[in-house]
Amino acid sequence: MSAYYFQTKGLTVGYDGKPLVRDIEIGLRKGEILTLIGPNGCGKTTILKSIAKYLKSIYGAVYIGGESIDELSNKELSRKAAVVLPQKPRAEMMTCHDVVATGRYPYTGMLGILSAKDRAQVQSAMEQVGAWELRGWEFNRVSDGQRQRVLLARALCQQSQIIVLDEPTSFLDIRYKLELLFLLRRMAKERGVAVILSLHELDMAQKASDFVMCVKGEYIARYGAPEEIFKKECIHELFDLKSGSYNPFFGSLELERSRGAPQVFVIAGGGTGIAQYRRLQKEGIPFATGILHENDVDYQVACDLASVIISERSFEKISENTFQKALECIKGCHTVVNCLNGYGEMNMENRRLWETAGSRPRVKGG
Amino acid sequence: MRITAKKSGYSRVFVIAAASLATLLLLVILNISLGSIPVPVEETIKVLLGMDADETYRSILWKIRLPRMTAGILLGGALALAGYLLQTFFNNPIAGPYVLGISSGAKLAVACLLMAALGRHGGVGSAALIFAAFVGALFSMGFVLLVSRRVRRASMLIVAGVMVGYICSAITDFVITFADDSSIVNLHNWSRGSFSGASWEDVRIMAAVVLIASLIIFFMAKPLGAYQMGEEYAQNMGLNIKLFRASLVVLSSVLAACVTAFAGPVSFVGIAAPHLVKAFLKTAKPMIVIPLCFLGGAIFCLACDLMARVVFAPTEVSISSVTAVFGAPVVIAIMLGRRAAP
Numbered sequence: 143m144s145a146y147y148f149q150t151k152g153l154t155v156g157y158d159g160k161p162l163v164r165d166i167e168i169g170l171r172k173g174e175i176l177t178l179i180g181p182n183g184c185g186k187t188t189i190l191k192s193i194a195k196y197l198k199s200i201y202g203a204v205y206i207g208g209e210s211i212d213e214l215s216n217k218e219l220s221r222k223a224a225v226v227l228p229q230k231p232r233a234e235m236m237t238c239h240d241v242v243a244t245g246r247y248p249y250t251g252m253l254g255i256l257s258a259k260d261r262a263q264v265q266s267a268m269e270q271v272g273a274w275e276l277r278g279w280e281f282n283r284v285s286d287g288q289r290q291r292v293l294l295a296r297a298l299c300q301q302s303q304i305i306v307l308d309e310p311t312s313f314l315d316i317r318y319k320l321e322l323l324f325l326l327r328r329m330a331k332e333r334g335v336a337v338i339l340s341l342h343e344l345d346m347a348q349k350a351s352d353f354v355m356c357v358k359g360e361y362i363a364r365y366g367a368p369e370e371i372f373k374k375e376c377i378h379e380l381f382d383l384k385s386g387s388y389n390p391f392f393g394s395l396e397l398e399r400s401r402g403a404p405q406v407f408v409i410a411g412g413g414t415g416i417a418q419y420r421r422l423q424k425e426g427i428p429f430a431t432g433i434l435h436e437n438d439v440d441y442q443v444a445c446d447l448a449s450v451i452i453s454e455r456s457f458e459k460i461s462e463n464t465f466q467k468a469l470e471c472i473k474g475c476h477t478v479v480n481c482l483n484g485y486g487e488m489n490m491e492n493r494r495l496w497e498t499a500g501s502r503p504r505v506k507g508g
Numbered sequence: 509m510r511i512t513a514k515k516s517g518y519s520r521v522f523v524i525a526a527a528s529l530a531t532l533l534l535l536v537i538l539n540i541s542l543g544s545i546p547v548p549v550e551e552t553i554k555v556l557l558g559m560d561a562d563e564t565y566r567s568i569l570w571k572i573r574l575p576r577m578t579a580g581i582l583l584g585g586a587l588a589l590a591g592y593l594l595q596t597f598f599n600n601p602i603a604g605p606y607v608l609g610i611s612s613g614a615k616l617a618v619a620c621l622l623m624a625a626l627g628r629h630g631g632v633g634s635a636a637l638i639f640a641a642f643v644g645a646l647f648s649m650g651f652v653l654l655v656s657r658r659v660r661r662a663s664m665l666i667v668a669g670v671m672v673g674y675i676c677s678a679i680t681d682f683v684i685t686f687a688d689d690s691s692i693v694n695l696h697n698w699s700r701g702s703f704s705g706a707s708w709e710d711v712r713i714m715a716a717v718v719l720i721a722s723l724i725i726f727f728m729a730k731p732l733g734a735y736q737m738g739e740e741y742a743q744n745m746g747l748n749i750k751l752f753r754a755s756l757v758v759l760s761s762v763l764a765a766c767v768t769a770f771a772g773p774v775s776f777v778g779i780a781a782p783h784l785v786k787a788f789l790k791t792a793k794p795m796i797v798i799p800l801c802f803l804g805g806a807i808f809c810l811a812c813d814l815m816a817r818v819v820f821a822p823t824e825v826s827i828s829s830v831t832a833v834f835g836a837p838v839v840i841a842i843m844l845g846r847r848a849a850p
Binding site for chain 1: 599727729730733734736737738740741743744745746747748786790791792793795
């Protein structure tokens with residue numbers, strides 16, 4: 143009836159019969175990545191656990207390839223869904239190869255001896271994540287990033303069509319975060335694997351996922367493509383952001399702006415102002431900035447940090463009206479900072495602003 | 509580079525297995541020829557091969573030393589495997605039938621059965637003893653399991669086990685105090701742990717129990733390997749966790765019970781043997797570790813029994829004292845090692 147490989151219908155999850163999140167509807171095709179985001183303790187892990195059948199769901203059902211997981215035996219399920227868990231596995235005295243080879247468990251015979259085919263699968267999975275050279279290393283001694291890659295290889299060689307990862311990027315530094323998500327993307331595409339994961343990093347979630355599910359409260363707050371989810375209001379609402387702000391273009395966060403009448407006027411543009419804005423924010427000094435075009439990168443950050451922005455519409459020359467507004471604003475400030483190193487046809491008025499700023503302390507910043 | 513490393517990995521296993529077998533053989537010979545009456549090696553060989561030999565030697569060997577030695581091998585292996593299973597089950601390298609109070613629980617049940625049977629004519633059959641020990645072992649295990657549910661800390665588990673052990677031992681002593689004078693001596697010796705007094709009949713029964721249980725454990729190598737990754741990963745590999753955990757409990761209790769029924773409580777073998785075996789092998793692969801654990805436990809027990817009999821001859825020391833002398837330092841080493849590499 144549907145082309146979805148993975149589907150949940152009216153899924154309600156929770157502990158001890160007490161519902162935590164209700165009516166979860168997920169539909170995912172092979173090769174797609176779904177990311178769960180939301181505040182701590184919202185139920186992301188609970189949902190993932192229910193999908194992987196660690197927890198019994200309270201109502202509703204989870205379907206993989208059209209079959210309900212309740213009707214699958216442990217062994218059948220293990221061939222369909224593999225997991226990467228946030229806790230470190232025990233794996234005492236095991237090499238990375240041993241750990242990856244445990245992914246072959248559902249396929250080996252009674253004594254669990256690896257066949258040539260199993261070995262080939264282990265090798266190809268390890269090569270795909272770039273962990274083949276770690277094969278002889280003791281698992282408990284590799285770095286966090288290497289460990290996640292090895293565990294991903296383990297999940298891969300389980301040959302499941304679905305991989306569930308609970309916060310796989312925690313503890314990883316940015317290099318390994320990027321590597322891991324890149325791997326997931328490539329793997330989803332090359333192997334046609336459906337991936338369901340939870341992430342804390344909004345910027346990563348935005349860039350790596352095909353679908354995003356916002357988990358908050360008793361019902362799923364939102365579900366959709368990243369461009370629908372990663373809007374300023376959605377994210378502010380999802381995390382109850384009271385201080386600071388989220389920028390949907392970059393997926394970046396800014397600290398709370400300083401309140402009050404602007405004391406400093408920053409002349410900026412083209413990215414020259416961002417560092418100065420943040421410096422003033424850290425000092426707790428409210429500031430005004432201008433004259434920025436609305437398509438200027440400084441404008442994005444200024445929206446989150448500046449008390450007053452004197453701006454001009456994109457692609458337009460700065461009008462006399464806007465210039466006068468800026469001049470008016472400068473009169474209220476005790477200092478003017480100029481971050482610009484040069485001027486072009488579009489922002490020539492900023493030079494005039496700088497030259498007519500008057501007797502105030504003038505700082506050449508940037 | 510890698511290929512040689514792998515090769516050396518396998519040859520390491522081979523060398524250790526061969527060395528273990530040789531040591532066991534040596535200990536077997538020492539165990540049957542040394543004692544209050546030394547039996548010359550050529551006589552030993554004659555007796556073993558069924559050739560014409562001195563009658564005194566023949567009866568010493570057949571009636572006393574050979575059954576005792578065989579019991580040592582079987583029960584030592586059983587202890588090591590029971591320890592290995594418990595360590596896997598609790599994910600705790602110093603878990604074992606003795607420290608978790610399982611041996612003491614079995615001891616208490618057996619003491620009670622013996623006391624109850626004293627008034628009656630004829631003794632108690634070996635099967636009944638094993639069964640009583642099994643029930644006692646399960647009770648202690650049940651208590652330790654309850655504690656482990658409530659407290660997640662590994663050290664608390666051991667503390668709970670040691671306490672159960674003390675309680676059971678105290679009650680056992682209490683029970684023995686009220687025994688007839690004549691029966692006390694035997695019961696007292698047994699309750700401190702000893703391989704002495706094993707008959708061929710006993711050996712047959714313990715062989716049946718221990719070998720069958722060990723074989724089952726060997727065929728559980730695959731799930732044991734999966735379980736080493738942790739419960740959640742094991743489940744994701746398709747392992748039926750409840751059934752598996754239950755079988756670990758039953759098998760380790762059967763083995764510990766069998767040892768206790770025949771030899772009383774024997775300390776530390778269950779911790780020391782698996783640890784030493786893994787340290788030598790440098791792997792935790794159950795397929796390799798299980799048989800060598802059995803061998804290691806047998807070697808450990810034979811060596812300790814030999815010392816128990818010979819060092820202060822003609823006085824015999826309890827086996828548990830000797831195993832503690834050699835086993836307890838291993839436990840300390842494990843704990844220090846864990847501290848060094850968390």
